[in-house]
Amino acid sequence: MTPYDEELRAAGLDPDAVRAQVLEALAEDLPGGDVTSEATIAADARGVGVFAAREAGVVAGLGVAALVFHEVMGDTVTVSDRLPDGTHVEPGDVVMRVAGPTRGLLTAERTALNYASHLSGVATATSHWVDALAGTDARVLDTRKTLPTYRALQKYAVRCGGGVNHRFSLSDRAMVKDNHVVAAGGVVPAYEAVRTAYPDLRVEVEVTDLDQLRELLAVGCTEILLDNMDSPTMAEAVRITAGRATLEASGGLTIERAREVAETGVDFISVGALTHSVKVFDLGLDLSEG
Structure with missing residues (x-):
């Protein structure tokens, strides 16, 4: 004690x-x-x-x-x-x-x-992103790109800066990424495989184009990550989704683009740099x- x-x-x-x-x-x-x-x-x-x-x-x-x-x-x-x-x-x-x-x-x-x-x-880096998003509905998320053994402390610091924590581990939430999609044979088979194996677990699926987005919405996926999309494509994703799922923007985002991305209507912006290169x-x- x-x-x-x-x-x-x-x-x-x-x-x-x-x-x-x-x-x-x-x-x-x-x-x-x-x-x-x-x-x-x-x-x-x-x-x-x-x-x-x-x-x-x-x-x-x-x-x-x-x-x-x-x-x-x-x-x-x-x-x-x-x-x-x-x-x-x-x-x-x-x-x-x-x-x-x-x-x-x-x-x-x-x-x-x-x-x-x-x-x-x-905390300071996170606060800069929070300030950049002020006046929009988007929130800044951290990632698992943390220093080994420092994850809990770094995610705590993100909260101190006004950010939101993503998943803490590989078991508290499922995240279907591009390599999972390749291994499973598509976004829908990958999503459904996780839902079958872990029916009570939250599942988010990464998409790289609007066709994949439409496929997931058709089977009821409610958490979708938009990977490396430009702002017009993200805005179209928001229009297509029409509130049926939360949308997270990710991939190569900079604070200079933060407000532009937030104004597309996405719910979250995930930023690995908050922890991996601060x-x-x-x-x-x-x-x-x-």
Whole structure:
């Protein structure tokens, strides 16, 4: 148990899984202790670390960063002035303060920043897409293109940025993609095979042209992904569908096209770049004597 279990659980995260990941991350840095801090800093020295934003954006992962400090220093560390994840910040805004043994603060610093900077980058990137879609009915979705073992945290950060989560795994929802279609002999045989095997599971099918769309609508498919279509074709897909299925646009989309795509009338826009190639958010920690 940690002081952050309830908070993590409320955020839709598994506290035990997050703690295990934090401990693994710390183990990378500490196979033999922090030799530099132990050599240069007195054992009884105390300090205050101030986390501040160095650019505008949305913060996420501050609770995970706080957990890192707790795992290094236990009850000797105090966390204060922590902003809620999902908060929009400007350069210079203080997002969290940590006070405790100086050695421990510097030992935990990089691991804590790695989590908070990366997850804030995901949240910030998501918020840019949300802003681009403002005033339309389309929502931005993440994908399974996440860093291995980081999926729950990255998808949490997407939620902090105002986005919507797609499926978490290969078993909580079926997604029939082009290779499944080839293997099954068509979009309808693939769809019907999944419906037969898993009648209670949600099924989404990827289509590459309007003929496939019409075939799926005729057999009652209610979730369809429009893959790599141009905007006029997507608009025609929306017209043909006429509300009978939700439509997700995907494939090579850029934020510059976001509004154009949303105005075709699609329900969702899925963006792998939210998680697979996101730029880290610039957070810094400045230390002062406590």
